[in-house]
Amino acid sequence: MSKSERPNQLFRNLNAKVASIPMILTALVVFVGGTAWTVLYSFTNSKLLPRLNFVGIDQYYRLWATPRWLVSIENLLIYGVISLVFSLVVGFILAALLDQKIRFEDTFRTIFLYPFALSFIVTGLVWQWLLNPDFGIQRVVRDLGWTSFSFDPLYNSSIVIYGISIAALWQGTGLIMCLMLAGLRGIDEDIWKAARVDGIPMWKTYLFIVIPMMRPVFITTLVIIAAGIVKVYDLVVAQTSGGPGIASEVPAKYVYDYMFFAQNLGQGFAASTMMLLSVVIVIVPWAYLEFGGKKRG
Amino acid sequence: MAAAIASPSVSIQDLSLNFGAVSVLQTLNLDVAEGEFVVLLGPSGCGKSTLLNCIAGLLDISEGRIFIKGKNVTWEEPKDRGIGMVFQSYALYPQMTVEKNLSFGLRVAGVPKDEIAKRIARAAEILQIGPLLQRKPSALSGGQRQRVAIGRALVRDVDVFLFDEPLSNLDAKLRSELRVEIKLLHRKLENTMIYVTHDQIEAMTLADRIAVMRGGVIQQLDAPQTIYNRPVNRFVAGFLGSPAMNFIKGQLEAGDPPVFKADGVSVPLGRYQFDGEGGRAAKPCVFGIRPEHIAFGEAAKAMPFTAESTVEIVDPMGSDTLVWTKLGGQILSFRVEADKTLRNGDAIRIGFDPARASLFDAETDSRL
Amino acid sequence: MAAAIASPSVSIQDLSLNFGAVSVLQTLNLDVAEGEFVVLLGPSGCGKSTLLNCIAGLLDISEGRIFIKGKNVTWEEPKDRGIGMVFQSYALYPQMTVEKNLSFGLRVAGVPKDEIAKRIARAAEILQIGPLLQRKPSALSGGQRQRVAIGRALVRDVDVFLFDEPLSNLDAKLRSELRVEIKLLHRKLENTMIYVTHDQIEAMTLADRIAVMRGGVIQQLDAPQTIYNRPVNRFVAGFLGSPAMNFIKGQLEAGDPPVFKADGVSVPLGRYQFDGEGGRAAKPCVFGIRPEHIAFGEAAKAMPFTAESTVEIVDPMGSDTLVWTKLGGQILSFRVEADKTLRNGDAIRIGFDPARASLFDAETDSRL
Amino acid sequence: TDLEVTHWWTSGGEAAAVAEFAKAFDATGNHWVDGAIAGSGGTARPIMISRITGGDPMGATQFNHGRQAEELVQAGLMRDLTDIATKGKWTEVVRPKSLLDSCTIDGKIYCVPVNIHSWQWLWLSNEAFQKAGVPVPKNWDEFVAAAPALEKAGIIPLAVGGQPWQASGAFDVLLAAVGGSDAFLKVYKEKDAKFAGGPEIAKVFKAADDARKMAKNTNVQDWNQATNLVITGKAGGQIMGDWAQGEFQVAGKTAGKDYTCLPGLGLNEVIATGGDAFYFPLLKDADKSKAQEVLAETLLDPKTQVAFNLKKGSLPVRGDVDLNAANDCMKKGLAILAKGAVIPWTDQLLSQDSQKQKEDLFSEFFAKSDMTLEEAQKRFADIIASAD
Amino acid sequence: MADVSLAAEAAAVRSAASGPSGPRPRHVLSRRNIFLYGTLIVVALYYLLPLYVMIVTSLKGMPEIRLGNIFSPPVEITFEPWVKAWSQACTGLNCDGLSRGFWNSVRITVPSVLLSIAIASVNGYALANWRFKGADTFFVILIVGAFIPYQVMIYPIVIILREIGIYGTLTGLVIVHSIFGMPILTLLFRNYFSSMPEELFRAARVDGAGFWGIYLRIMLPMSLPIFVVAIILQVTGIWNDFLFGVVYTRPDTYPMTVQLNNIVNSVQGVKEYNVNMAATILTGLVPLIVYFVSGKLFVRGIAAGAVKG
Numbered sequence A: 001m002s003k004s005e006r007p008n009q010l011f012r013n014l015n016a017k018v019a020s021i022p023m024i025l026t027a028l029v030v031f032v033g034g035t036a037w038t039v040l041y042s043f044t045n046s047k048l049l050p051r052l053n054f055v056g057i058d059q060y061y062r063l064w065a066t067p068r069w070l071v072s073i074e075n076l077l078i079y080g081v082i083s084l085v086f087s088l089v090v091g092f093i094l095a096a097l098l099d100q101k102i103r104f105e106d107t108f109r110t111i112f113l114y115p116f117a118l119s120f121i122v123t124g125l126v127w128q129w130l131l132n133p134d135f136g137i138q139r140v141v142r143d144l145g146w147t148s149f150s151f152d153p154l155y156n157s158s159i160v161i162y163g164i165s166i167a168a169l170w171q172g173t174g175l176i177m178c179l180m181l182a183g184l185r186g187i188d189e190d191i192w193k194a195a196r197v198d199g200i201p202m203w204k205t206y207l208f209i210v211i212p213m214m215r216p217v218f219i220t221t222l223v224i225i226a227a228g229i230v231k232v233y234d235l236v237v238a239q240t241s242g243g244p245g246i247a248s249e250v251p252a253k254y255v256y257d258y259m260f261f262a263q264n265l266g267q268g269f270a271a272s273t274m275m276l277l278s279v280v281i282v283i284v285p286w287a288y289l290e291f292g293g294k295k296r297g
Numbered sequence B, C: 001m002a003a004a005i006a007s008p009s010v011s012i013q014d015l016s017l018n019f020g021a022v023s024v025l026q027t028l029n030l031d032v033a034e035g036e037f038v039v040l041l042g043p044s045g046c047g048k049s050t051l052l053n054c055i056a057g058l059l060d061i062s063e064g065r066i067f068i069k070g071k072n073v074t075w076e077e078p079k080d081r082g083i084g085m086v087f088q089s090y091a092l093y094p095q096m097t098v099e100k101n102l103s104f105g106l107r108v109a110g111v112p113k114d115e116i117a118k119r120i121a122r123a124a125e126i127l128q129i130g131p132l133l134q135r136k137p138s139a140l141s142g143g144q145r146q147r148v149a150i151g152r153a154l155v156r157d158v159d160v161f162l163f164d165e166p167l168s169n170l171d172a173k174l175r176s177e178l179r180v181e182i183k184l185l186h187r188k189l190e191n192t193m194i195y196v197t198h199d200q201i202e203a204m205t206l207a208d209r210i211a212v213m214r215g216g217v218i219q220q221l222d223a224p225q226t227i228y229n230r231p232v233n234r235f236v237a238g239f240l241g242s243p244a245m246n247f248i249k250g251q252l253e254a255g256d257p258p259v260f261k262a263d264g265v266s267v268p269l270g271r272y273q274f275d276g277e278g279g280r281a282a283k284p285c286v287f288g289i290r291p292e293h294i295a296f297g298e299a300a301k302a303m304p305f306t307a308e309s310t311v312e313i314v315d316p317m318g319s320d321t322l323v324w325t326k327l328g329g330q331i332l333s334f335r336v337e338a339d340k341t342l343r344n345g346d347a348i349r350i351g352f353d354p355a356r357a358s359l360f361d362a363e364t365d366s367r368l
Numbered sequence D: 001t002d003l004e005v006t007h008w009w010t011s012g013g014e015a016a017a018v019a020e021f022a023k024a025f026d027a028t029g030n031h032w033v034d035g036a037i038a039g040s041g042g043t044a045r046p047i048m049i050s051r052i053t054g055g056d057p058m059g060a061t062q063f064n065h066g067r068q069a070e071e072l073v074q075a076g077l078m079r080d081l082t083d084i085a086t087k088g089k090w091t092e093v094v095r096p097k098s099l100l101d102s103c104t105i106d107g108k109i110y111c112v113p114v115n116i117h118s119w120q121w122l123w124l125s126n127e128a129f130q131k132a133g134v135p136v137p138k139n140w141d142e143f144v145a146a147a148p149a150l151e152k153a154g155i156i157p158l159a160v161g162g163q164p165w166q167a168s169g170a171f172d173v174l175l176a177a178v179g180g181s182d183a184f185l186k187v188y189k190e191k192d193a194k195f196a197g198g199p200e201i202a203k204v205f206k207a208a209d210d211a212r213k214m215a216k217n218t219n220v221q222d223w224n225q226a227t228n229l230v231i232t233g234k235a236g237g238q239i240m241g242d243w244a245q246g247e248f249q250v251a252g253k254t255a256g257k258d259y260t261c262l263p264g265l266g267l268n269e270v271i272a273t274g275g276d277a278f279y280f281p282l283l284k285d286a287d288k289s290k291a292q293e294v295l296a297e298t299l300l301d302p303k304t305q306v307a308f309n310l311k312k313g314s315l316p317v318r319g320d321v322d323l324n325a326a327n328d329c330m331k332k333g334l335a336i337l338a339k340g341a342v343i344p345w346t347d348q349l350l351s352q353d354s355q356k357q358k359e360d361l362f363s364e365f366f367a368k369s370d371m372t373l374e375e376a377q378k379r380f381a382d383i384i385a386s387a388d
Numbered sequence E: 001m002a003d004v005s006l007a008a009e010a011a012a013v014r015s016a017a018s019g020p021s022g023p024r025p026r027h028v029l030s031r032r033n034i035f036l037y038g039t040l041i042v043v044a045l046y047y048l049l050p051l052y053v054m055i056v057t058s059l060k061g062m063p064e065i066r067l068g069n070i071f072s073p074p075v076e077i078t079f080e081p082w083v084k085a086w087s088q089a090c091t092g093l094n095c096d097g098l099s100r101g102f103w104n105s106v107r108i109t110v111p112s113v114l115l116s117i118a119i120a121s122v123n124g125y126a127l128a129n130w131r132f133k134g135a136d137t138f139f140v141i142l143i144v145g146a147f148i149p150y151q152v153m154i155y156p157i158v159i160i161l162r163e164i165g166i167y168g169t170l171t172g173l174v175i176v177h178s179i180f181g182m183p184i185l186t187l188l189f190r191n192y193f194s195s196m197p198e199e200l201f202r203a204a205r206v207d208g209a210g211f212w213g214i215y216l217r218i219m220l221p222m223s224l225p226i227f228v229v230a231i232i233l234q235v236t237g238i239w240n241d242f243l244f245g246v247v248y249t250r251p252d253t254y255p256m257t258v259q260l261n262n263i264v265n266s267v268q269g270v271k272e273y274n275v276n277m278a279a280t281i282l283t284g285l286v287p288l289i290v291y292f293v294s295g296k297l298f299v300r301g302i303a304a305g306a307v308k309g
């Protein structure tokens, strides 16, 4: 009878647990540990080096009184919505087009993907040129005779964040497309057949059958895009350095600038704690719904 | 074969299909009349699903044409062919509930809400899936999934239904119930049905005509009783019927009446209906007789042909018992009622009416 | 239920399983003897596949214990349980050829190469999949996939085989061939088999014992003939047999002999074997008689009970014909040979032996 | 002995300048292992700091002298150079003295200043003014007056690139030029917030407003793109440090003929002594420590100084060297230096934190034409108030 | 038999009536194709425009760049910027261009990509198929970790590496890459594996395969497309990484991006745009080649036909 006891939970799926040790260590030591460390030091006035010299919530107080931080948050929201929507939509459409058993699929795929391989340090410069009203696209169009044409998104404070998104999409959608393509390739042929017999138009098949089936892929994509959005930095630096003025500043740049240029770690940590806090508030409940509970996601 | 149908609902002409080097269907012809129920029967891998897929327009054919309702649909999209289909692999939309699975095609077609609800309710009732409507396919058992797949075809209002083994995963009770439902449905809707099955009872009870296929070729297309009683060749004869037809190899001897001879037995064929005159010539042949056409004991005495034999094996099968014996040195089985008590080694008398037998050329395997 | 088996090969004790709120198996007990062949029968969705999955260790059970070969394997890994399994959904590895699919388990177990080749050759021969060995599952027909799935279990040398509807997608001919093969294999290997099927012939011919399930509970576990002839309740009676048993509602009247009465009919039950004494008390009950136990015409006259009736529907089914008539105002079907010519409206005489009938309490549905 | 030296001098001229150090150091029998990391200090500094705090320090490293390395010193990670300084009589040779002050913490010297970079220059395109038909201005005020003419000729009067440090630097230059050295020191050294919010500084903001208006059509980011506008005559002028001269040279322009340079904007001819310095992390290895000493001496060696600064385009930190090879503008600078008209630069006076806040403010100010002077000045005063 | 020929005759009569027959024709210029390829080509142009500018610029001399139109083709084609970028540009004193760090980059990228993908795919597999208590919690932490800006973690990681004593080594760097790749990759694999039919996993368990057996022999071959995506992500990320490469190693193992950064990022001094462009394209070539080669592994419908239902 004693054998009927559930065996020690620790040893069930032992292999899986052993295999997960790197993940567990990373999660606990690096992410939890690192985050705790960051949060702790955000209450200090650390400058160049982290020092435990507590100043309460001064850093936060200053943070929220800084116009640049407020602008950054606003920009992040705009940029986030734009790049989320467009990279998902464009990425998926491209993947769907490539999935039509077309010729030269490899070539097209590589073309859409190559920007991802190029460092943004320089491609940012190219986009800066292309969007420059004096010698970029605007000039070309004007030279063609349309003299009132105006297209200077990087040099106009009110739309600069949209301008930055143009290059962001150029660089990022290729990867999204690949992810989507991988997802599309996992779908059973018979489902397509069933939908064809049911008389469901192609786009509806994608929208109502295939996309929901690709839910896990979309979640992955969503997280990748969202993480990219929250961390966006290079893109802005390379194109506008946050300008004109502070019109295209973003939170990650604020963090970086204050940690390393301003040598005010405390302020940088406070800003990154705020970023993390908002991420946690959004992600944790969602992640538990998505990944916890049910047997299979 | 029946005469050509005047205005067939589905007409397949010289259809061929290859998967790369593998040729699956070969210049296949099939006419299905308006409102007819045709069952495709054939061994696993003979191309039944492939044929259905071709009719549905889901596979690009290599040659030939397909007409539905007199319209050449060879190059049409599946949705424009007016068909509904049940897939052997179900192909349910995994993320939709059962209800959504059923209603999706209708909603896309713009059928009004209450009409959809009505049709779903009806299908759910027929298929006994009412309580499952809100579940997703992954939370269903195999049979439940199959029923949903049938339901998805049923709710569609189309001229031609294609069913690929729709009942294979269901229990006998449900199967016979659904069989009746499908039959009734067919009577009511009067639509054309092409139905793949492995179950002979299904084939026999449902079909107006049965097409027996083998290796991508239709061997015989006829009414169930004809196929059962007058199979055109040995393959068809052997394929239908369970337990299978007994075959006894021997020699056809010309004469009046011609006689079938095998090791120690000679069966006069006066009552046998030959297929034309040519068949009467002497030649090696195979004599086929179904187990249920063999009488035993008292009943055997009344038969035109009788013989003595001994019981070799007794195989109870529930409602009846299969008894194995020998005739002409070759194995023979016949069916008796389950309560007849027979033992191995019992001496018995068997008999049959040669009119119910089938005679095949030993070389070409075709009916004599 | 049979007495506890001394050293069961598979023993399931108080097994319960829930999917969230849905309770699929409820305190289920099942002992399977060493080398026994147990068939699970039951309506679609009753939990047969779930039970197999629990035995295999693929689902975490909610309560209870599972022993295999006397060892508590409740928490063991599937691979440590010494089982082979055929899945209802085939579950072939899509990226491997048929051959690789078959050899995978053996290669994992480190069986020598030539031994693997031998076993595969044998399985391929039995299952007639020799020419398919180098194909991938996606290039196979439904039945071919199923055969590969069976082959994958066959090649393994294990004590317990779990088969989940292994023959459902095969044609009758192949099915009966494979049925024989499985039976032979079982005789030869003498391993324990637990086999889910919908096919009653399969169940009757293969099983040492049949477990009839319903809603996650085993209703009856007994030898096939017992289940068929003496079902413990109305569900089991109705579930087995095709065409299904006839049920006539009426009243049991005490007396010696007790009598069953329904609208205008009274059947003396002198020859009926009651389950204990309690059953003899007067109460509403249901009288069940199988179609094949109803005699007709001349034969009917010899029966202990006879009645006059008229033919309502005639349903030819190939080897026999099903005739529908009425008894006590309720529908009754019986089987006659296919060549008997009956027409709707014909007046006929039917009869049966009450000893072969089953009587159920109208309230509890259990056998009297 | 191998000694790894990290720095962020990677462009052509800078690298050539570093090569001079390396050559001199190698000549002492040691070996200079180059650890160049490009980008501004923002890229390089976290790397250097990580290396030092991660327990894998390099032999020597560049910082802007001033307050950047303060904490590393306080944490005891840097080497005290006082002995070497005393031996080399640095206090006497290094000029101006403020340079060494910034290396001194608690009376000990921790770094070796190697050059002086000054910000106070207005670079003007002679060609642009010719086109506009006005004479080349001699000071800021004339320049402002000439702006409308330039604009009419389709020329951007003042080029200010989009990077924040350019706007902020331009303001500081204006502060020293328009406000005067005292005002500059009062604001940045004494951090007198009240003064910063007061009327004198308001004048500076007025000038900054002029600059903002003149610069509003600049559509470039990088400072050298802005310089390029001046070189090609598309812009009238640019406020930029002495490193801009390199661009003119590469483009084959001659000072005086093609372009004009006005130190201190022609108003207040002072030079701010920003620049670079080398720090030496504390090493355990005795050999390397020895090599550090040698390197420190080499860096300040007169010959090395000349060779280095000529290539770098900056001014040497020693007064006792001979710089005949210097060009026009550089000589102007040297002369001012010799007069002692120097002020410390913001690097030395303000923490990086305050600097950054200032950058944010001025880049916003220059980009947003609707930001009022009052608001800008108020925020400026706030920054000064909280500055350290 | 007579009937058969009759039917055949009837068929022959009807087939004389014209109508489509045989395989569905594929019109090269069908509406669908025009739309499909049209869209693809237009989009491809948008993607290629910056590349065009980069290539054109990299083939011009500096004076031409200073004056000219960014779209105009080079008047005088020069490959000097390419040569310079590859073998002459200086990192401080070492003037051997990108070639200097190339092998370092390879030595960093190969093990980092392999290790990070190996760890993450195993994690994803364990999470999708072998769920154990608490696994989800760690996973959620990991996902949140994906949102932390790298820069914030620099110091804590320095401390950790210092404490284990692998600061400044290649091993340390490989571990750092694996750590930062882990959140996204684990998510990628977990979600992909969990969309695979569970029956396959069950069948393999019954077949006696253990944790690793199933992973290596069943899951891995079925998930080629997602491995391609992972490879694309990691090769690009690690090859182009600059921050970690320089913070966590020593100068003698600096990757080539350090040189790229040096060429591109000099704040004070002349910007050689042509060399910058050439250097960027050169640096991007390795990931590009990886994309193209691994793209072949995007096999169509791998799971098709595996399972019924």
Ligand SMILES: Nc1ncnc2c1ncn2[C@@H]1O[C@H](COP(=O)(O)OP(=O)(O)OP(=O)(O)O)[C@@H](O)[C@H]1O
Residues within 6 Å of the ligand: B138, B139, B140, B141, B142, B143, B144, B169, C019, C022, C024, C042, C043, C044, C045, C046, C047, C048, C049, C050, C051, C088
């Ligand atoms: N994941 C699940 N969540 C909820 N319910 C489930 C799940 N899987 C199965 N079920 C339900 O459990 C019951 C038993 O399923 P099971 O697959 O064991 O049936 P079965 O007896 O094998 O039926 P069939 O003969 O149709 O294959 C069914 O009613 C099914 O709907």
Ligand SMILES: Nc1ncnc2c1ncn2[C@@H]1O[C@H](COP(=O)(O)OP(=O)(O)OP(=O)(O)O)[C@@H](O)[C@H]1O
Residues within 6 Å of the ligand: B019, B022, B024, B042, B043, B044, B045, B046, B047, B048, B049, B050, B051, B088, C138, C139, C140, C141, C142, C143, C144, C169
């Ligand atoms: N994609 C493919 N490539 C090559 N051969 C294929 C492919 N699909 C099917 N086949 C082969 O074509 C033949 C016909 O297949 P089909 O699915 O039509 O058989 P079926 O009659 O439906 O059999 P079942 O009753 O077993 O479902 C089979 O022999 C099968 O192996």
Ligand SMILES: [Mg+2]
Residues within 6 Å of the ligand: B048, B049, B050, B088, B164, C141, C142, C143
């Ligand atoms: Mg099939």
Ligand SMILES: [Mg+2]
Residues within 6 Å of the ligand: B141, B142, B143, C048, C049, C050, C088, C164
């Ligand atoms: Mg099942």
